[in-house]
Amino acid sequence: MILKLGSPEEVGMSSERIKHLEDLVSSWVDQQVSQAFEFVVARRGVIVSHKAVGYHTPELNLPLVKNTIFPLASLTKPITAAAAMILVEEGALSLNFPVVQYIPQFTGKDKEKVLIHQLMTHTSGLKDEDVYAHSKQKQKSTDIPPAEITQDFDVHSKLFLGYDAPLSNPPGTVMSYCNYGVELLGEIVRIVSGTSLDVFTRQKIFDPLGMNDTHLIVPESMHDRVIRRSEEISGGKWFSSREALQRASAAGGAYSTVSDMVIFGQMLLNRGKYGDVRVLSPLSVIEMTRNQIPGVSSSYGQEHFAEATYGYCWPVNGNKKDSGDLFSKHAYSCGGAGGVIMAIDPVYETVQVIFSITETPNDGNQIWFPSRFLFNNVVLAAIEE
Template sequence: MNYSMLREGTPEQAGMRPERINVLQNRVKEWVEEGATPAAAMLVARKGVIVTHNGYGPLTPDVGAPLLEKDSLFPLASLTKPLTATCIMILVEDGKLDLFDPVNRFIPEFTGDGKAAINLHHLLTHTSGLRQEDVYEFVKKQEQKGVLVPELEPTSHPNEHTFFYLSYGAPLWKPPGTEMRYLGYGYKLLGEIVRRVSGQPLHQFAAERIFAPLGMKDTFYIVPEALFGRAVRRDESLAGGRWLGSPEALRDPSASGGAYSTVMDMAIFGQMFLNGGRYGNARILSPITVREMVKNQIPGVPATSNGSVFREASWGYGWNVRSMKQDDSGCLRSAHAYDHGGAGGVRLLIEPEYDLLWAYFPIVTDKLYTRNLFHNMVVSCIDD
């Protein structure tokens, strides 16, 4: 097993064609210059060798804004979910929980008809039978009723505390395990379980057990105020423009979508998975746990997403597993590829078959969808 740490090198050392790497870099630069994306950061690595690591465009839409730097902080949005899933799996390895434990073992307030059957596996794979819209409608009704919320606990965050206590009684949409329905709320619940089981807020647990050991010095669930000036912001007219990068978002430790990071830090996280749970001298997960996280854990379970029907949803623990389905990350992926993206454009993709990973953080607009094009160009660089 290769436990290598990422290092700068040449395309030839990585078994990639330098002329194709140039095409890739120039194309991303063109997308920024033409306005397909206002700004973009990228890192591609193969065999542990970083072959390109660049940023293009301004940090914010403000007049005279500084240029994007390699260490600029991007909102991960839903790319936060693999981080949260890793926290859960660390607790599994610690003997603190099992993925088939019911949610209400850890959150007794999580009640309702049929909900005793929902377990952590269902939350991780988006097969709980809950729907996001039903949860938020239930919370709204609870607010209108003036339901009293218990006092804030020392390890709770005020952004999460009230919402959780108003949401726990939300009704089921379908029996657990019958259909995948992408659910950010499920990962919020996982973050709350990390807090209750470990005795630490999620952001502290992740910092101690993942970020610090891996040297992910620029990854945060709550961004320190001194670093706010390094955060990417988008025009308010774009998707998420009023929230992503705002001071409120930078302070929001959502287990579903609150983290901020750089392409380098997320590439380190991806390399840890490629290495079977280890990076340098740091062992985060066992190889067996990694294998379970990145394989299809819901065979035969269908999904509907953005108007597309998938007979086989193919989802792991925190990761979208390619299998044979087509979605939005390029047509040249292998069946063993796994990835996750986030609202606004960010994505981390890992190709164990090719010992390859990339972190591509553009700002999505309605002019051109570039993520699939980016992946196809990346794999076209491979020369062995």
């Protein structure tokens, strides 16, 4: 199934409700919830809405145009997981192998018990804040060796300083969202594949799918297409800086468009195939998007989930309802800091992608999370059959 443009009625959705969705998102720009929103909604292979509203560069009052490039931040993680699954299918990697088998420097008490699949479910026992504190303490007294030609130096430095950080929990007992763990996964992909993560994802995922605007290292010719955040926002310049655009982080370094990411989502909904191109086997997609850690709890911010319900770098809905109220329990979604999210519901056959920029604080919390809920609810409410 290849995506095509069509009317909501072709796929059992309401044009009136889709129009309401488009007006609602436009109103969020008027309310200064965010400087910009771009979104795509697809069901059963038909794109029923694709809109871009707001501003590409607020200081210059430049309007947003379709297929602006946004930072994916943590939405990079499912791409890295897909890269690992490709190596599994090729017989080059097993998720049940210990991390230390590929990274001997990964040392410390019980570190030999940390398995590769636990990096993808955030159950390795590592916590970002503890790894950061450990790394910061070492930084001034440790000489960092040169990076290999296939390594990003900043990522290499971060990994090297944290290799001997202690575990915060026994492996497999608690889910604690951990960027460092996914950076380790990206390093394993690099080591096993023998090439950089940027090149591997380009060759195995982006090029075959025609995701020509998706990059871990953004070409200079595309820098002007990357959205510019308002300088008034904390860290507003970071994601469009040359440093960020060249940093191939497995946990949060990719850049893309809604049009490219809806293709990636449709490929997963198609059980690993898009048109004549198969990127993943059906079984890999099943394993990536089912709950891999039954009985394991998690906390995120002020929320606590008795059942974390997590796949391989994919939060699975289950009974959490942490991305919307109307998703089936089999839906899975992933967001990224700053306001990007993609959600896929195999029961209702939907792929929905909405990209925005860090939004106005609301009582100390960013309003992005409520707008994500509202967007997803209105999309699913447009389904009539």
